Amino acid sequence: MEFNEVVESRRSIRDYQEKQVKDELLEQIIAAASLAPSWKNSQTARFHIVKSPEMLSRFKAECLPEFNAKNVANAPVVIVVSFVKDRAGYDRNGSPTNELQNGWGIYDAGLASENLMLKASELGLATLVMGIRDEKKIRLLLDIPANETIISVISLGYGQTKMERPVRKSFDDLCKIY
Numbered sequence: 001m002e003f004n005e006v007v008e009s010r011r012s013i014r015d016y017q018e019k020q021v022k023d024e025l026l027e028q029i030i031a032a033a034s035l036a037p038s039w040k041n042s043q044t045a046r047f048h049i050v051k052s053p054e055m056l057s058r059f060k061a062e063c064l065p066e067f068n069a070k071n072v073a074n075a076p077v078v079i080v081v082s083f084v085k086d087r088a089g090y091d092r093n094g095s096p097t098n099e100l101q102n103g104w105g106i107y108d109a110g111l112a113s114e115n116l117m118l119k120a121s122e123l124g125l126a127t128l129v130m131g132i133r134d135e136k137k138i139r140l141l142l143d144i145p146a147n148e149t150i151i152s153v154i155s156l157g158y159g160q161t162k163m164e165r166p167v168r169k170s171f172d173d174l175c176k177i178y
Contacts, residue, residue, distance in 0.1 A: 006122045008165065013126035014071040015160035021051070021077050025123055029156070032119035036111040039088035039104045045112035048080040048142050055141075063137045064153070068130050075128075075155035079116070080138055082148040083109040102149065109151045116154065126159030 001009075030047055038044060050059050059078055060069045072078065089104030091097055100107075117127045130153045138150055 001122050006118050010117060010121040011126065011159075011163040011165065012128045013155075013159040013161075013163065014128055016072065016074040016076070016126065016155070016157040017160050018074050019076065019158045021125065021156060021158075025125065026051075026077070026156075028123065029116055029119045029125075033112040033116040036108070036115045038108040038111070042084075042088045042108070044084040044088050044105050045109040046082045046084065046148055047116070048082065048144060050078045050080070050142070051076060059138075059141060063134050063141060064130065065132055065134075068132060068153075071128060072130075072155035074160070075157040077156040079154045079156060080142060080144070080150060081109050081113050081116075081152045081154060082144060082150045085147050085149050105149065106151060113152065113154065120156055124158070125156055128155045129153075130155070 026049060030049075033045065033047065034043065036045070050056055056076070056078065060072065064072070083102075083105035085102055085105060086094060087105065088108050089097060089101045098104075113129065117129070120127050131151075133150075133153050135150045138144065138153070139146075144150060
């Protein structure tokens with residue numbers, strides 16, 4: 001698939017087939033995510049992959065609100081995206097290097113997440129990014145350390161339906177040229 005095809009075909013999918021995702025595909029997807037740029041190559045994005053039926057069931061029931069659990073009911077994988085705090089946007093001595101501080105970790109995790117979703121799309125898989133989730137329950141269930149900030153949950157699987165692309169804003173709506 002050409003790059004524009006991948007970008008234009010990616011959709012947020014809320015209906016999945018009951019079909020497993022092979023480990024080899026997960027490895028390719030995470031490898032693509034790891035290639036994203038990061039602050040001084042700090043590579044602080046982390047991916048907590050939930051795929052065992054027991055953990056998936058618990059995760060969906062305990063960590064997601066009902067509407068998101070319904071959206072991803074058949075998704076065979078969920079990936080919790082986090083980043084290691086106080087590294088991106090900081091000097092080696094721990095001093096912030098600009099006003100964004102840990103905002104750089106969020107930015108870098110977003111870049112890695114986009115690579116993850118685009119690679120998934122290229123491989124024929126569907127994703128949905130969810131920001132409404134229970135951070136405390138996720139941290140407990142997956143034993144995510146306190147030095148990681150949880151950003152989002154991304155469902156992954158084979159989409160059940162094809163979605164039309166929503167209307168996008170125009171160049172003039174998005175840009176200001178000086």
